[in-house]
Amino acid sequence: MSQQQGPDPHRWLVSYADYMTLLCAFFIMMYALQLIDEEEGAAIRSQIEAVFSNNIPPPQVTPPQLSTPLEEGNGLKPLLADIRQLTQLIEETDDMIVEGERDWISVSLNADVLFGPGETRIRDQALPLMEEIAGHLRSWPYPINVQGHSDDTPARGISNWEISALRAASVVQNLALYGVAPQRMAAMGMSHYHPVDDGDSPEAKSRNRRVVIFMTQGDNETPWSRPN
Structure with a gap:
């Protein structure tokens, strides 16, 4: 008499392992941000916020400097x-x-x-x-x-x-x-x-x-x- 096969009760461990890997990577990234200076950290944080939000900030455009013969x-x-x-x-x-x-x-x-x-x-x-x-x-x-x-x-x-x-x-x-x-x-x-x-x-x-x-x-x- 064959055993009846049902859903694997341990499948949740696969998803759990993926979540833990992502969480670990996230904390490693956050720790790395503390090791760099404030200016570079602000730039990286803004890029991360843009990835996880729908509002992508417009690229910063440096206004052209007008150079005239007067100057x-x-x-x-x-x-x-x-x-x-x-x-x-x-x-x-x-x-x-x-x-x-x-x-x-x-x-x-x-x-x-x-x-x-x-x-x-x-x-x-x-x-x-x-x-x-x-x-x-x-x-x-x-x-x-x-x-x-x-x-x-x-x-x-x-x-x-x-x-x-x-x-x-x-x-x-x-x-x-x-x-x-x-x-x-x-x-x-x-x-x-x-x-x-x-x-x-x-x-x-x-x-x-x-x-x-x-x-x-x-x-x-x-x-x-x-x-x-």
């Missing part, structure tokens, strides 16, 4: 060199005059290159030039002041104040469309009261019709001004 002591001279290369895009270099020192840069563009007679919308032929200028300006964190200037010839249906201001605003809008931060820019209309040529010839009037992009090294709290 390096180079001013705006690297940007000045880049912008001066833009004069190659205009056949008559007198139509684009680039000036600058350590703390400021000005780009004076003949308005006849950017606008048609009496118009305030930038002509399509000048858009590649605006895109090139914006490409150099958008990565620099400095304020930009765009000044519109007219000649002293009375305009029909619009004052010289308005035409100079609208042309400056048009340049600002196009620079913003090509990626320059709009909060860094301001548009100003100067009318015909700041001529670069006091003559009365058509050439003198053409030189006075201009848009000046002026950038100073500073922050956005700095008043819009230009060194003498």
